[in-house]
Amino acid sequence: MTKLSVNINKIATLRNARGGDVPNVLEAAKNIESFGAEGITVHPRPDERHIRYADARELKPVLNTEFNIEGKPIQQFIDLVLEVKPAQVTLVPDAENAITSDSGWDTVKHRDYLKEVIAEFKANGIRTSIFVDPVKKMIEGAAETGSDRIELYTESFAVDFEKGNSNAVKPYAECAKIAHELGLGINAGHDLSLKNINYFKENVPYLDEVSIGHALISEALYLGLEKTIQQYLKLLK
Ligand SMILES: CC(=O)[C@@H](O)[C@H](O)COP(=O)(O)O
């Protein structure tokens, strides 16, 4: 079975748009858990444009499922993760000013640095995962860092699959096999959606967990609008 971890960054984006506390991030996370999600993911960024470091601190005591904090391991992020102690930390090589995550780690070039950070998280009982492109050399490099898991960066699959190229899943399936043989657990995420998740799951073996945010929150709007509008109409009669 593959676990679903819901990334709630976009709920914080909506909250921040008005400067208040609607929607409330903690309440939304608790609802998401009560609807059956098996984990909550947040990806705080240094500019705190959506989820804030304070949100991560407040979420930990109210969550009953697996808490996954993603981000670039700058000192502020490392300190946050060591303080909050989520079940899992996912290290992402966020570029400055990028609109969203746009690449996996070069696990060969950054091996020693990743090794050091990963050892510290693991010594504190936090499972580690690193964000990687579906490239054999990067998976082999990931194994050498001592990470427990990899997170396969699925944007290229999502984009190509949308264009009708179902072969786009092949590098992911191959890398999942390699990762499994090397003893790594396998997560995946970025631009996964109701349109592509089934095909990805059916074709990529050993998939432990997916984290989904942008599409899932957008789909929740589409699927929930009818019910919400009906409620307004009823109250306005
Ligand atoms: C690593 C990854 O793919 C996701 O965490 C994604 O980057 C979410 O971040 P944003 O919500 O800032 O786009």
Ligand SMILES: NCC(=O)COP(=O)(O)O
């Ligand atoms: N790790 C991926 C994630 O948390 C969500 O990515 P997206 O679904 O918002 O693209």
